[in-house]
Amino acid sequence: MRFYHPLLFALDAERAHRLTIRMLAAWGAAGTPFADGPDDRHAVTVAGVRFPNPVGLAAGVDKDAEAVTGFFALGFGSVEVGTLTPRPQPGNPQPRLFRLVEDRAVINRMGFNNGGLDAALDRIAKLPKRRGVLGINVGANKDSVAGDSAIADYVAGVAKAAPLADYLTINISSPNTPGLRNLQAQPALGELIAACDAARHTGGKRVPLFLKVAPDLDRAGLEVAARAAIDGGIDALVVSNTTISRPAGLRSGNAGETGGLSGAPLADLARAKLAEARAITGGALPLVSVGGIGSPDEAQRRLDAGASLVQLYSALVYEGPRLARRIVKGLHRNPSSSS
Numbered sequence: 001m002r003f004y005h006p007l008l009f010a011l012d013a014e015r016a017h018r019l020t021i022r023m024l025a026a027w028g029a030a031g032t033p034f035a036d037g038p039d040d041r042h043a044v045t046v047a048g049v050r051f052p053n054p055v056g057l058a059a060g061v062d063k064d065a066e067a068v069t070g071f072f073a074l075g076f077g078s079v080e081v082g083t084l085t086p087r088p089q090p091g092n093p094q095p096r097l098f099r100l101v102e103d104r105a106v107i108n109r110m111g112f113n114n115g116g117l118d119a120a121l122d123r124i125a126k127l128p129k130r131r132g133v134l135g136i137n138v139g140a141n142k143d144s145v146a147g148d149s150a151i152a153d154y155v156a157g158v159a160k161a162a163p164l165a166d167y168l169t170i171n172i173s174s175p176n177t178p179g180l181r182n183l184q185a186q187p188a189l190g191e192l193i194a195a196c197d198a199a200r201h202t203g204g205k206r207v208p209l210f211l212k213v214a215p216d217l218d219r220a221g222l223e224v225a226a227r228a229a230i231d232g233g234i235d236a237l238v239v240s241n242t243t244i245s246r247p248a249g250l251r252s253g254n255a256g257e258t259g260g261l262s263g264a265p266l267a268d269l270a271r272a273k274l275a276e277a278r279a280i281t282g283g284a285l286p287l288v289s290v291g292g293i294g295s296p297d298e299a300q301r302r303l304d305a306g307a308s309l310v311q312l313y314s315a316l317v318y319e320g321p322r323l324a325r326r327i328v329k330g331l332h333r334n335p336s337s338s339s
Helices: 005-009 013-029 068-073 117-125 142-146 150-164 180-184 188-199 219-232 264-281 296-304 315-319 323-330
Strands: 044-046 049-051 055-057 078-084 097-100 105-108 133-138 167-171 209-213 236-239 260-263 287-290 309-312
Touching: 005 013, 013 068, 013 097, 049 133, 055 323, 068 078, 078 117, 078 167, 078 309, 105 264, 117 133, 117 150, 133 150, 142 150, 150 167, 150 180, 150 188, 167 188, 180 188, 180 219, 188 209, 188 219, 209 219, 219 236, 219 264, 236 264, 260 264, 260 315, 264 287, 264 296, 296 309, 296 323, 309 323, 315 323
Parallel strands: 055 078, 055 309, 078 133, 133 167, 167 209, 209 236, 236 287, 287 309
Antiparallel strands: 044 049, 097 105, 105 260
16 A cells, blocks of 8 residues: 555545545645656547547546646546536435455445536636646436436536537446436437537537446447447547446455445456457447556556557555556557547
């Protein structure tokens, strides 16, 4: 464990997360210098957007866009904020975030807790010049999903966020909002993509639109999602979110908690889904690999397997704030660009 773990691990997981966000927000607001100057060795272009490096911060870490500058200062080439919903919502009851220390994993059932799209966009509009790519991840309010008006929420999110985003992600893959994953199937998925495609144009600009799917889709389900994405003009597929499955061999006492599992035990499934997505799309759609990435070797493995970008989340809990920079420095091959 690193030097900061005794303090943070003395707190429950959600309080530790909030403290980390506050510290990074203050660090960024203080004008923290970037540790390294510009480095183009690992730059990659995806969906027409130039990423300084292929290592990104996954959605779910900085839900409300409070510490964007701080995360860029840690070396991330991209930061994806959210998931943001049109209206603020508290999420699921606490406790809802659990460390599985023995497994280097996390289980969460947060439920799209966030302060609402408008508050986050106001923060983003006030950010200083960004040193990386900003993605905005949008979702639907829980009561909208229950009331069959989820697509309207996504359209509202895309339309409002488009002027401030370098790319947008439609998140239909969280296991913690009942009914949300039903949007991964047809005909709802096609309707959703078409509606969001119409909403993403702003000031004559067509903002890239990514689709985030669950690792629990079987191959047939992934084929449906990938085909809908290609046919609907989606610019990249994010593979994938947390899993409701539980791999054999988990040792932590928290392994039985309800929610999505992330971290090291997700790596095998994430690799398998990346391989499936690559085979299904045949390179027709850029892929973003997420899940169980905690080292330069693992990140390189995903890039070699066909990912254009990778994203981190749970590994930061165990590897610490230097992880993104360490991974970027450890990459030995520049990923291929995808327009």
